[in-house]
Amino acid sequence: DAGVIQSPRHEVxxxxxxxxxxxxxxxxxxxLFWYRQTMMRGLELLIYFNNNVPIDDSGMPEDRFSAKMPxxxxxxxxxxxxxxxxxAVYFCASSLxxxxxxxxxxxxxxxxxxx
Amino acid sequence: xxxxxxxxxxxxxxEGNPLTVKCTYSVSGNPYLFWxxxxxxxxxxxxxxxxxGDNLVKGSYGFEAEFNKSQTSxxxxxxxxxxxxxxxxxxxxxxxxxxxxxxxxxxxxxxxVHP
Numbered sequence: 001d002a003g004v005i006q007s008p009r010h011e012v013x014x015x016x017x018x019x020x021x022x023x024x025x026x027x028x029x030x031x032l033f034w035y036r037q038t039m040m041r042g043l044e045l046l047i048y049f050n051n052n053v054p055i056d057d058s059g060m061p062e063d064r065f066s067a068k069m070p071x072x073x074x075x076x077x078x079x080x081x082x083x084x085x086x087x088a089v090y091f092c093a094s095s096l097x098x099x100x101x102x103x104x105x106x107x108x109x110x111x112x113x114x115x
Numbered sequence: 116x117x118x119x120x121x122x123x124x125x126x127x128x129x130e131g132n133p134l135t136v137k138c139t140y141s142v143s144g145n146p147y148l149f150w151x152x153x154x155x156x157x158x159x160x161x162x163x164x165x166x167x168g169d170n171l172v173k174g175s176y177g178f179e180a181e182f183n184k185s186q187t188s189x190x191x192x193x194x195x196x197x198x199x200x201x202x203x204x205x206x207x208x209x210x211x212x213x214x215x216x217x218x219x220x221x222x223x224x225x226x227x228v229h230p
Contacts, residue, residue, distance in 0.1 A: 004158075033217075042220070042221075042222040042223060043159075043205065043220045043222075043223070045217065048217060056217070091158055091159070093158075093159075101147045101164060101166040101209065102216065103149070103161045103164065104159075104161070104218065105161070106151075106158035106159040106160070107158050108157055108158045109157075109158050
C-alpha cells in the first residue's frame with residue numbers, strides 16, 4: 001500500500017489567503033485523523049472521522065478551520081483566512097479499527113508557512 | 116481521562132551505548148501503550164505497542180519497551196544506539212473510555228546519538 005498521502009508537502013502563503021490541505025488515507029481504513037505539530041504545542045489532534053463522519057472536532061482551534069471527508073478515500077483541511085500563527089506541520093493519519101490497540105499510520109505531513 | 120508524560124525533552128547518548136527514553140502514563144484502567152518515531156522532515160512511524168501479555172515488547176529497528184504497571188511506565192530501550200536512531204520519539208496511551216480509543220500522545224523526546 002502507498003500509505004497515507006498528503007498534498008501539498010510544502011506551502012507558503014500570504015496571510016488572509018485560503019489554504020486547503022488534502023489527504024488520501026490508506027485504503028480500507030475507517031478512521032481518519034488530522035493533527036497539527038508545532039514546537040510550542042507539540043502534536044495536537046484537531047479532528048477525527050469515523051466512516052467519513054466527523055466524531056470529535058474539539059481540537060479545531062477556530063472557526064477559520066474546517067475539515068471534510070466527502071468519501072472514504074479523501075479528506076480536506078481548510079484554513080480561511082490563514083494567519084501567521086497557523087504556520088505548522090499538518091499531519092493526516094488513518095487507522096483500521098481494531099480496538100484500543102489499533103495502530104495509527106501517518107502521512108509525511110504538509111508544511112505550512114503563512115507570511 | 117488519560118495522559119502520558121515524557122519527562123525528558125532531549126536524551127543524548129554515544130553510539131554503541133544503551134539508550135532509554137522514558138514514558139509514564141496515567142489511566143484509570145488497563146492501558147494500551149505505543150511508541151512512535153519521527154525522523155527529520157517525516158511523519159510519525161509506529162515502532163511498537165503493548166496490549167497485553169509479556170511486559171517486554173519488541174519492535175522495529177531493535178527497539179524494545181518494558182511495561183511496568185506498578186510504576187505506570189513504558190520506557191523505550193535499545194541495547195546499542197546508532198547515529199541513525201537520532202529522531203523524535205513519541206509515547207502514546209489509549210484507553211477504552213466511553214467508546215473512544217483515540218490515543219493521547221506525549222510531547223516527544225528528541226534522541227541524539229553522538230558518533
